[in-house]
Amino acid sequence: MSLLVVGSVAFDSVETPFGKADEAIGGSAMFFSTSASYFEEVQLVAVVGDDFPEKEIDFLKSRNVDCEGLHRVEGKTFRWEGKYGFDLNEAITLDTQLNVFGDFHPRLPQDYCDADAVFLANIDPDLQLEVLDQVRDPKLVACDTMNFWIDSKPERLELVFSRVDMVIINESEARKIADKANVVQAAREIQKMGPRHVVIKRGEYGALCFSDDLIFFAPAYPLESVFDPTGAGDTFAGGLLGYLVGQGSIRPRDLRQATVVGCVMASFCVEDFSLEAMRKLDYDIIKRRFEKFQRLVSFEPLELLDQ
Amino acid sequence: MSLLVVGSVAFDSVETPFGKADEAIGGSAMFFSTSASYFEEVQLVAVVGDDFPEKEIDFLKSRNVDCEGLHRVEGKTFRWEGKYGFDLNEAITLDTQLNVFGDFHPRLPQDYCDADAVFLANIDPDLQLEVLDQVRDPKLVACDTMNFWIDSKPERLELVFSRVDMVIINESEARKIADKANVVQAAREIQKMGPRHVVIKRGEYGALCFSDDLIFFAPAYPLESVFDPTGAGDTFAGGLLGYLVGQGSIRPRDLRQATVVGCVMASFCVEDFSLEAMRKLDYDIIKRRFEKFQRLVSFEPLELLDQ
Numbered sequence: 001m002s003l004l005v006v007g008s009v010a011f012d013s014v015e016t017p018f019g020k021a022d023e024a025i026g027g028s029a030m031f032f033s034t035s036a037s038y039f040e041e042v043q044l045v046a047v048v049g050d051d052f053p054e055k056e057i058d059f060l061k062s063r064n065v066d067c068e069g070l071h072r073v074e075g076k077t078f079r080w081e082g083k084y085g086f087d088l089n090e091a092i093t094l095d096t097q098l099n100v101f102g103d104f105h106p107r108l109p110q111d112y113c114d115a116d117a118v119f120l121a122n123i124d125p126d127l128q129l130e131v132l133d134q135v136r137d138p139k140l141v142a143c144d145t146m147n148f149w150i151d152s153k154p155e156r157l158e159l160v161f162s163r164v165d166m167v168i169i170n171e172s173e174a175r176k177i178a179d180k181a182n183v184v185q186a187a188r189e190i191q192k193m194g195p196r197h198v199v200i201k202r203g204e205y206g207a208l209c210f211s212d213d214l215i216f217f218a219p220a221y222p223l224e225s226v227f228d229p230t231g232a233g234d235t236f237a238g239g240l241l242g243y244l245v246g247q248g249s250i251r252p253r254d255l256r257q258a259t260v261v262g263c264v265m266a267s268f269c270v271e272d273f274s275l276e277a278m279r280k281l282d283y284d285i286i287k288r289r290f291e292k293f294q295r296l297v298s299f300e301p302l303e304l305l306d307q
Numbered sequence: 308m309s310l311l312v313v314g315s316v317a318f319d320s321v322e323t324p325f326g327k328a329d330e331a332i333g334g335s336a337m338f339f340s341t342s343a344s345y346f347e348e349v350q351l352v353a354v355v356g357d358d359f360p361e362k363e364i365d366f367l368k369s370r371n372v373d374c375e376g377l378h379r380v381e382g383k384t385f386r387w388e389g390k391y392g393f394d395l396n397e398a399i400t401l402d403t404q405l406n407v408f409g410d411f412h413p414r415l416p417q418d419y420c421d422a423d424a425v426f427l428a429n430i431d432p433d434l435q436l437e438v439l440d441q442v443r444d445p446k447l448v449a450c451d452t453m454n455f456w457i458d459s460k461p462e463r464l465e466l467v468f469s470r471v472d473m474v475i476i477n478e479s480e481a482r483k484i485a486d487k488a489n490v491v492q493a494a495r496e497i498q499k500m501g502p503r504h505v506v507i508k509r510g511e512y513g514a515l516c517f518s519d520d521l522i523f524f525a526p527a528y529p530l531e532s533v534f535d536p537t538g539a540g541d542t543f544a545g546g547l548l549g550y551l552v553g554q555g556s557i558r559p560r561d562l563r564q565a566t567v568v569g570c571v572m573a574s575f576c577v578e579d580f581s582l583e584a585m586r587k588l589d590y591d592i593i594k595r596r597f598e599k600f601q602r603l604v605s606f607e608p609l610e611l612l613d614q
Binding site: 017086087088175181182183184185188202204205206208215216217218219222223224225226253256257259260261287290291294296297298299300301302 | 324393394395482488489490491492495509511512513515522523524525526529530531532533560563564566567568594597598601603604605606607608609
């Protein structure tokens with residue numbers, strides 16, 4: 001199986017109450033593919049400038065990420081600068097420099113067009129559609145988006161939604177797209193736009209997965225030290241889709257596990273700046289945290305109420 | 308076993324995007340005792356005016372709530388008026404009339420002083436201390452509080468915390484008391500003030516229970532229609548403590564189940580205005596929803612990662 005991701009690779013400068021990272025490696029496709037690489041082979045489509053370090057591309061290759069679609073062009077790599085307040089809940093964007101990303105049009109290498117699964121990270125819906133026009137017969141297509149596109153290109157976004165199997169978005173964005181304050185109603189509304197599966201990211205509260213009649217609530221792990229939430233959403237999507245594609249099926253049982261795997265990977269991501277905490281994982285570490293998640297939410301059936 | 312609650316009984320006038328309730332029955336002790344009554348005998352200490360309907364006291368008695376401590380005095384019952392916005396997350400208080408509650412000092416009937424467990428609902432910490440001075444040897448004492456007391460009587464509140472076994476509070480209040488943005492750190496900080504068990508209410512995101520080394524994450528049920536969140540927190544506490552006292556033990560296993568029972572009861576509470584949805588429950592209905600909670604969060608262990 002193969003999992004194609006199209007998104008951004010960037011330098012992030014981030015300040016949190018716990019420290020500062022200057023021009024650290026980031027971008028949706030970077031977080032996604034690192035996370036997914038623990039479960040499935042990933043094909044990466046993105047663009048970087050001539051200032052992007054070769055050793056980071058080597059890192060991706062070492063993780064079995066196919067970088068044929070990672071185009072290097074003249075100019076500077078996409079840069080984002082942001083800051084988090086005391087509660088780490090929302091990033092304030094201080095600066096965005098699109099640089100080489102400004103002219104980005106995803107061109108898929110020939111063998112990427114047969115990808116089994118596709119993740120369209122949060123980019124312009126028009127670019128997401130360009131990707132969909134290039135892939136042949138993927139079994140699973142998922143997408144993310146953000147407020148900016150909901151406001152500026154609602155019709156193009158609806159077209160994207162009508163062509164994907166799964167939407168993975170933040171709770172506030174789900175409410176906005178669906179114009180429903182109630183999260184269940186919002187998910188049902190989005191399902192009506194096309195995607196069979198809707199996964200709603202709730203930050204430190206975990207995630208909700210809706211699929212046909214299934215509603216599954218995955219917790220976030222209550223960590224004593226959260227350093228930097230940047231990239232947690234894409235890391236979540238990477239874990240979820242990587243695991244799902246690796247399983248080769250989308251039964252409710254797989255969706256439940258995959259949503260938890262997403263939360264597991266995100267729980268590593270936030271423990272350090274940039275990709276740092278995710279560079280050194282292995283199956284054993286991931287599995288042990290997965291088991292912690294299981295203990296976190298497990299409880300016995302009621303018995304004494306029968307008396 | 309017996310479970311004593313001291314708190315308010317009130318008339319609530321509530322407006323939500325889904326409707327309006329005028330002078331409906333409310334108050335922390337009212338929600339708590341109705342909820343707890345499904346699991347344990349409750350002794351209620353509160354005050355009402357001469358305008359409080361006798362049939363509501365009959366309702367409590369029919370639910371096995373001992374109303375000897377519910378004092379009726381001359382004057383008007385406590386009134387609260389509030390409004391919820393689109394997302395139902397926070398109530399805006401429009402009006403508060405303490406009325407007879409303004410001169411309230413809890414006087415416990417003789418046999419209440421031997422209560423096995425006590426819940427000090429969100430009232431003046433000085434009144435909470437007056438209750439603690441009257442009870443003899445309760446096995447479990449829990450309390451709630453709110454921002455108003457954290458700001459105005461921090462030292463009295465710390466004294467209360469040093470004398471209770473369990474604190475059940477909202478997430479934002481836990482962060483404020485502990486001066487920690489991180490919820491795990493906040494809970495650990497509160498534990499240092501005295502209570503062995505800290506339960507943090509997160510509204511539509513469920514609840515977290517901390518006890519010694521235990522961390523348990525209970526989900527809230529994602530309901531398609533939430534009518535009125537008023538009283539959900541006290542209903543949660545009622546279910547949690549009612550179940551726990553009914554079990555007669557506070558093992559981690561009981562705490563996990565009790566926290567879920569709290570969420571189950573709160574999920575009924577929000578489905579209608581006032582106490583309406585909670586008047587007509589029975590063990591079967593409660594148990595079926597408990598089972599729905601179990602399906603909501605259950606997932607299989609990872610296997611394929613071993614390959």
